[in-house]
Amino acid sequence: MNETEILALLKKYQKGTLSNEESDKLDAWYLNKASRSNLQLSEYELEDSYNYLQSNLPLEKDKKVISLWPRIAVAASIAVLLGSGIFYFTKPKQQNIEVAAKPQEIAPGGTRGILTLSNGKQIVLSAISGKDTIAKEGDDQEVTIKMGANGVITYVINPNADNSKNDPDSFNTLSTPTGGQYNIVLADGTKVYLNTVSSIKYPTQFNGDQRIVELEGEAYFEVAKNKNKPFIVKSGSQSIEVLGTHFNVHAYTNESVVKTTLLEGSVAVSYKNQKSILKPGQQSSISDNFSKIKIKEVDTEAAVAWKNGRFKFDNADLKTVMKQLERWYGIKVEYRGDVSDVRFNGGTFMNKNLSEVLKVLELSNIKFKVEGKTIIVYP
Structure with missing residues (x-):
């Protein structure tokens, strides 16, 4: 078939007036075109493109026509459309019928973060940075910051360092941009999984009688056990105290409710003059709109699904x-x-x-x- 004949069939398709014979012709033409295309589409791309094609070549609403081709023929036609970017037919002395290229896909986020050192220097992180030692902290460089093969940041304290000195803690901040997540192991061995658009401020080593970190956004904690030195997470007006446990904190500043979900062990949630103890499987919610800390049973898998x-x-x-x-x-x-x-x-x-x-x-x-x-x- 030449372009003029194809144009005529497409116009009939739009009006819903194709005969069975004409439908078979157009079907065969598309299959032939697709057989010469090297483009391969996934199941999701086919479905997305099918809907896109329907919206750009609509049927007349008063016609009882569900689809023009079998699914395989539609898939073939989409392969041709997307393979060329823009698909059009030209008929002499008539306006072109044009279908624009498929909108650009919006890709997911990935492993991205920014590490801010105590001196203000910032290091852009990714899972493929491929470095070992990326910085040292402390007056005597007693803390080494390393990056593992999978991009995880760890803090290693020099065993020969003089830890008897009462030096004030130096702090680092790990933050994630939109579409970024990052993992870190603190100096005490606590693992922190930081969700997107979040930040955690922490000392490079825990010198005092408490292990205190500050969180904005969302993070999942696997706290290293130390019964003599409680681990405390501060987020806004909320404070969480643990000795060693697994829990998730959802504390975005643009959301009115702060949620803490416990998976293992126990945590004490403090808010203003209130304090509640969570059991595994429970979630606390605090807000300026609440008169007290709310606690309920939840699906913990849903709360930490982002980590997985x-x-x-x-x-x-x-x-x-x-x-x-x-x-x-x-x-x-x-x-x-x-x-x-x-x-x-x-x-x-x-x-x-x-x-x-x-x-x-x-x-x-x-x-x-x-x-x-x-x-x-x-x-």
């Missing part, structure tokens, strides 16, 4: 879910309509492109429109 590379939602409201996506994908979300009653259960992996995650959310009858880095949400 997953989005997992346990009856989460839409705006809470979208805040996670804003931080991980660096997007802005706008709402067109009331979505307050929308709840999500389930989840997906964080290493997927944004379009694939939105498909999962659309199963709850929510619609999304992507305009650059802005996501518009419709109920």
Whole structure:
């Protein structure tokens, strides 16, 4: 078939007037084109592209036509469309029919962080920095900061250093940008997993009778046991005291509620003049809007799913879910309509492109429109 014949068939498709014979012809033409294309698409790309193609070549609404081609033919057609970037037909002395290229995918975040030393120097971190010793701290350089093969930062105290001196602690800060996460092992052996758009300030070695760190954002702690030196996490007006345990703290400054979720051991949560002890499987919530510390049983896997590379939602409201996506994908979300009653259960992996995650959310009858880095949400 020549371009004029193909153009005519496409116009009939848009009007929903294709005969079975014409549909077979167009089907065969697309399959032939695809057989000469080297482009391979994943299942998610096919589904995304199928919806995109439908929106750009709409059927007449009053026609009872569900689809033009079988799924395999649609996949083949999309491969051709995306392989060329822009797909169009030209008919002499008529306006071109043009389908724009598929919008750029929004990629997920990754392992990225910034380490600020006590002298103010900043070191940009990534999982592939490939360094061993990256800095030394202390008057006598008694603390060595190392980076492992997987990018994890560790603090190693020189065993020959004079620790009898009552020198004041020097502090470092590890922070993550939008779309970044980073892991660190503090000088006492405590492991900290820092979520995106977060920061933790900590001493390079714990010289006093307490191990105090300050957190903004979200982090998961595996605290090294030391019954003689309690570990304390401060975040805003909240203070958490432990001797050795595993817990998650969600304390973003742009969210009104601070949540602490306990997985193992016990923690004491203090807020203003109140104090509560958590048991494994419990989550505390504090807020200026609450009269007291709230405690409830939760799905701990959902609270720490981010540490394991997953989005997992346990009856989460839409705006809470979208805040996670804003931080991980660096997007802005706008709402067109009331979505307050929308709840999500389930989840997906964080290493997927944004379009694939939105498909999962659309199963709850929510619609999304992507305009650059802005996501518009419709109920």
